[in-house]
Amino acid sequence: MPRVTIKELEEKVSQANRIIDLQQKAIEKLTNELEETRKGLNVVSNDEFKGVLSDLENTRERYRVLEEQKNKDTARLKEKVDMLITKIEELEKNSSEIKTEHNSRGAGRKEFQDYETVKNIFNLYADGESLQGIANKLNESNIKTRVGGAWAKSSVRFILLNKSYVEKGIIDEEMFSNITERMKRK
Numbered sequence: 390m391p392r393v394t395i396k397e398l399e400e401k402v403s404q405a406n407r408i409i410d411l412q413q414k415a416i417e418k419l420t421n422e423l424e425e426t427r428k429g430l431n432v433v434s435n436d437e438f439k440g441v442l443s444d445l446e447n448t449r450e451r452y453r454v455l456e457e458q459k460n461k462d463t464a465r466l467k468e469k470v471d472m473l474i475t476k477i478e479e480l481e482k483n484s485s486e487i488k489t490e491h492n493s494r495g496a497g498r499k500e501f502q503d504y505e506t507v508k509n510i511f512n513l514y515a516d517g518e519s520l521q522g523i524a525n526k527l528n529e530s531n532i533k534t535r536v537g538g539a540w541a542k543s544s545v546r547f548i549l550l551n552k553s554y555v556e557k558g559i560i561d562e563e564m565f566s567n568i569t570e571r572m573k574r575k
Contacts, residue, residue, distance in 0.1 A: 480537055501535050501548055504559050510548050511560050514568055520545045546572070 425431050433441075501507060506527070513523045524540035534544055548554070549572065555565045 476537065503532075504554075504557075506532055507548055507554055507559055510545055511554075511564060511568065514545075514549055514571075515564060520549075 422431075510523055510527075513526065514520075518526070520542040523545045524542055527540040527545075532540070534540055549568055552565065554560050555562050
């Protein structure tokens with residue numbers, strides 16, 4: 390039989406006492422929890438627990454839906470930004486092709502360069518079409534103004550009163566004179 394020293398036995402007894410102390414503390418803790426449960430302290434009913442779980446699940450679902458919506462909105466916003474960038478690039482490209490007609494002080498508006506549309510505007514007005522009627526027809530035909538926008542009466546009027554189109558031979562002097570006279574009477 391192996392020999393055991395007194396010191397080893399004392400350590401084993403001390404270790405056993407520590408284990409007993411830990412077990413007694415655990416028993417006390419469980420006893421207190423049992424007592425609190427009996428008194429209804431620090432506990433929730435099964436229905437309350439299920440309600441909290443249901444709220445948590447609903448919150449997760451709302452978060453998921455909001456996350457999906459955010460992703461869709463982000464994608465739509467990116468598309469719109471890309472579209473605007475493309476339009477800006479087109480306008481910048483086209484602006485280099487636009488000439489400006491200046492008055493005696495050096496001020497003026499940029500000339501519309503689509504001469505076929507200019508001829509069409511003069512012909513429509515000469516045939517009795519109103520300024521608004523011409524603007525409407527241009528918009529219906531999806532013809533854009535110099536800056537890429539919709540036509541208005543004032544845009545049509547500016548073209549009809551711009552003598553540079555006569556100087557460039559786009560329309561003849563007689564048509565220009567007739568149109569300006571007609572515009573003065575209205």
